[in-house]
Amino acid sequence: xxxxxxxxxxxxxxxxxxxxxxxxxxxxxxxxxxxxxxxxxxxxxxxxxxxxxxxxxxxxxxxxxxxxxxxxxxxxxxxxxxxxxxxxxxxxxxxxxxxxxxxxxxxxxxxxxxxxxxxxxxxxxxxxxxxxxxxxxxxxxxxxxxxxxxxxxxxxxxxxxxxxxxxxxxxxxxxxxx
Amino acid sequence: xxxxxxxxxxxxxxxxxxxxxxxxxxxxxxxxxxxxxxxxxxxxxxxxxxxxxxxxxxxxxxxxxxxxxxxxxxxxxxxxxxxxxxxxxxxxxxxxxxxxxxxxxxxxxxxxxxxxxxxxxxxxxxxxxxxxxxxxxxxxxxxxxxxxxxxxxxxxxx
Numbered sequence: 001x002x003x004x005x006x007x008x009x010x011x012x013x014x015x016x017x018x019x020x021x022x023x024x025x026x027x028x029x030x031x032x033x034x035x036x037x038x039x040x041x042x043x044x045x046x047x048x049x050x051x052x053x054x055x056x057x058x059x060x061x062x063x064x065x066x067x068x069x070x071x072x073x074x075x076x077x078x079x080x081x082x083x084x085x086x087x088x089x090x091x092x093x094x095x096x097x098x099x100x101x102x103x104x105x106x107x108x109x110x111x112x113x114x115x116x117x118x119x120x121x122x123x124x125x126x127x128x129x130x131x132x133x134x135x136x137x138x139x140x141x142x143x144x145x146x147x148x149x150x151x152x153x154x155x156x157x158x159x160x161x162x163x164x165x166x167x168x169x170x171x172x173x174x175x176x177x178x
Numbered sequence: 179x180x181x182x183x184x185x186x187x188x189x190x191x192x193x194x195x196x197x198x199x200x201x202x203x204x205x206x207x208x209x210x211x212x213x214x215x216x217x218x219x220x221x222x223x224x225x226x227x228x229x230x231x232x233x234x235x236x237x238x239x240x241x242x243x244x245x246x247x248x249x250x251x252x253x254x255x256x257x258x259x260x261x262x263x264x265x266x267x268x269x270x271x272x273x274x275x276x277x278x279x280x281x282x283x284x285x286x287x288x289x290x291x292x293x294x295x296x297x298x299x300x301x302x303x304x305x306x307x308x309x310x311x312x313x314x315x316x317x318x319x320x321x322x323x324x325x326x327x328x329x330x331x332x333x334x335x336x
Binding site: 044050056065071123 | 185186187188189190191192195196198199200202203204267269276278283285304
């Protein structure tokens, strides 16, 4: 088991093998493109699923189309997964926004990592957040990025990324309003 | 990680969507897709019989012979009506086929949809600089692919 550099994404493909595959795909070898698609699809699906929810398959497809159209621009093959992540998250947010689905009982803050509600029912939390907030959650909790990296990747100010224990806050508000 | 990552929703990409990714990110490709009123098993049994289907779908191929098969990797020899030969590298999986020679590229994918099957098919040229003239080729190659798809589906008519 080796780890793809710069990404922390586990896989059975070594760095040299991945680099050869990227170079072959960049030269127009479609069988190499297919192998890269095999490697990237589960990762992109894990990013797009929680951000785009029911539009996840569409978002994954559109993200991969952008990734393979722009593959020629990737200078450093070892950076593939990190580079693809930026495209996937942006495409998923764009598609989820365009779908314009109503958010039931919306939450205005991203829950903190140790929020009990997040551990109890992640899908319920995701469905009540905006697509951009879902992206914050995915990058922080699934990808393990810090606030600064999330802010840079999404192009949003750090205070927007900053998270709170919303359950605790909501409970406090309820108690205070009594 | 702090949360149960197993419970996070994961988006799946079926084989037709995967074929769309390759078709829409590769220059020189013409792509067609339709829902066929026949069960997936019947559609894929026909489509994956490459030696009989390739000459039927592509008029430039007179014969298509599988030379070797190792797991999902196949090697085949195509002959044109004029006797020209081309060697194809192929990946064949359930619901998925991708093949390329030095100058040609082709693919098929199928997924069950209701009681029928969504079937996708593409073909194209692998030439340097094809990206620059791709828009000129569309009117020529798109009808060819549409006709190939019609030839395929007509074999499945009840």
